[in-house]
Amino acid sequence: MKLITAIIRPEQLAAVKEALFKVGVTGLTLTRVSGHGGEREVIEQYRGRQVRLEFHEKVQLSIAVSDPFVEVTIDAILSSARTGGVGDGKIFVQPLERVIRIRTGEADNDALTPVTPHSRQEVSV
Ligand SMILES: Nc1ncnc2c1ncn2[C@@H]1O[C@H](COP(=O)(O)OP(=O)(O)OP(=O)(O)O)[C@@H](O)[C@H]1O
Ligand SMILES: [Mg+2]
Numbered sequence: 001m002k003l004i005t006a007i008i009r010p011e012q013l014a015a016v017k018e019a020l021f022k023v024g025v026t027g028l029t030l031t032r033v034s035g036h037g038g039e040r041e042v043i044e045q046y047r048g049r050q051v052r053l054e055f056h057e058k059v060q061l062s063i064a065v066s067d068p069f070v071e072v073t074i075d076a077i078l079s080s081a082r083t084g085g086v087g088d089g090k091i092f093v094q095p096l097e098r099v100i101r102i103r104t105g106e107a108d109n110d111a112l113t114p115v116t117p118h119s120r121q122e123v124s125v
Pocket of ligand 2: 037038039063087088
């Protein structure tokens with residue numbers, strides 16, 4: 001199991017959400033964040049140079065997936081989040097030790113069962 005953290009442009013969120021849904025990934029957490037990448041904004045001043053970090057609004061997606069879903073999730077994010085311009089974002093992949101679904105007590109892969117368009121869905125109202 002892996003925890004995939006993707007930092008993307010807010011403008012790409014709708015496309016990324018759709019791409020993830022298409023490959024069967026629907027369990028995710030979204031956080032609005034501010035961040036800075038590898039760029040350096042240098043301001044020339046009267047005496048010397050000063051480096052300033054400008055923070056940019058980004059969206060962070062946290063997605064826990066079972067091993068067979070790691071590459072499809074990464075590919076879905078890459079194809080939908082990329083504009084080709086600097087600031088497209090980054091994907092971090094970390095090992096995930098345990099996952100527990102609170103309702104049932106199911107653990108690990110059983111707790112991550114992605115809901116695909118072909119699988120049975122229970123609807124609660
Ligand atoms: N090393 C990092 N650690 C944590 N967060 C990062 C790191 N690099 C980038 N981020 C996050 O990702 C966001 C987007 O980064 P960005 O796409 O600008 O990365 P980059 O390395 O500068 O690549 P590019 O050259 O394509 O701009 C940042 O605003 C920040 O939130
Ligand atoms: Mg950058």
